[in-house]
Amino acid sequence: MHGRYIKGGNFWDATSNILDSGTWKHLSNTKSKALECIRKSxxxxxxxxxxxxxxxQEGRIVDLLHSLSPQQTGTGNWTVSRLIHNSQWNIIIPCLIPLLPSIANISITGQKDSCKWLPTGNGVFSFYSAWNHIRSSGAVFELYNVVWFPSSNPRxxxxxxxxxxxxxxTRDRLINFGxxxxxxxxxxxLAKESRDHLYFQCxxxxxxxxxxxLKLQMNDIDDRDxxxxxxxxxxNFKLKDKSYILARLALNSTVWHVWQERIRRIFQNQKMHKIMVFRRIYEDIKISVEFNCLACMAGKD
Incomplete structure (x- = not known):
């Protein structure tokens, strides 16, 4: 990476172009966010x-002193060790005098320099904290535990x-797109195809x-939504209740197989009776439950 992209320069200011690898271009795009999280000790x-x-504390000196470049001072390749003498700060670059209060607050330990990861309290990097820093947070999806759970099928x-x-x-949306x-x-x-019609007005x-x-002994309601x-x-179901797992599996599988039947009729010109679709749903749930039981037994062993 140093030989191909940085070429003796500085990692933070190295740029990317269209012919560079995707990994390097992604790193270049996230460097500004990384700088917000890193502090050299x-x-x-x-x-x-x-x-x-x-x-x-204020950040990089090159970003703070906009009117002055490192090349003008002849200190572009200097390290902080040039400002230290007998374990004390010795500011020999005149343009750094305005930053002396910030520099003076930094303790010199005499050990090797290290990086501190600011998003965590202990300064140690974690992927969890990095992901939380770069991701875009949105509103909490209230039905998350109905959609995603250990026994669920990702598709x-x-x-x-x-x-x-x-x-x-659905066809109502496809028509809007032409x-x-x-x-x-x-x-x-019989009716216009939409999400609300497919689930569950059809x-x-x-x-x-x-x-x-009926299999789950759930109360039927008039609202078909x-x-x-x-x-x-x-x-209506408790989180640790087995019936809650079955109910979520049933909803996941029903939505999936109804959608697959729609695709089958449109693109393959094949029809499956609704009893057979229910049979497939039943088999999917049975396989998921049996697999979950085997996994639990294997975990106990």
Missing amino acids: IGNGETTSIWFDPWI MSYCLLKALYNRLS ISSSDICVLCN PYSIFIWKLCK LNTEAQNIQR
Whole structure:
């Protein structure tokens, strides 16, 4: 990396171009955020650049003294050790005099220089703290534990998540994009296809979901709405109850298989009876439960 990208310069100011590797370009784009989290702790100053490393509280000196470049002073490659004499600060660069109060507050330990990671209290880097620093935080998704849980199938969970956010490519949305010419539901051929119709106003999906609720001994309600069903599962079942796992598996699997049946009819011109779709849902839940039980037994051994 030093030979190809930095070439004797400074890591923080090295740039990227279109022909560079994706890894280096990504590193270049996140350097500014990394600088906010890193502070060099001065021991003997031998590995810390005066100008380019963040070793004082205000940040990098090269960013603070905009009107003066390191090349003008002839100290561009100097390390902080040049400012230390007999374990005391010896500021021999005149332009650094305004920063003397900040520099004087830094203790010189005489040990090797080290990096301190500011987002954590102990100064030690962790991927958890780094991810929390760079990611964009949003509102908490209230139904997260209905979508994602240890026994869930990632593909089914993702399909349910898209359905809850109304991001599935239903025909009402495709028509708005100018992609589809028909908006009729292919499962019932009775109404306009939308997220709300598929889950659960369509006679085809209503029948399947009713069978699932009957097996789970869930109370049937008049409101045929996916979000309402998910909220009822979250509210009516205890977190550590086995029936809660079954209810979440049933909702995940039902949304997935209804969507797969829609795709099968549109792109493969094949139809599956709703009883057979329910059978597949039942088998998926059975396999998930058996696998979870085997994993628990293996963990105890």
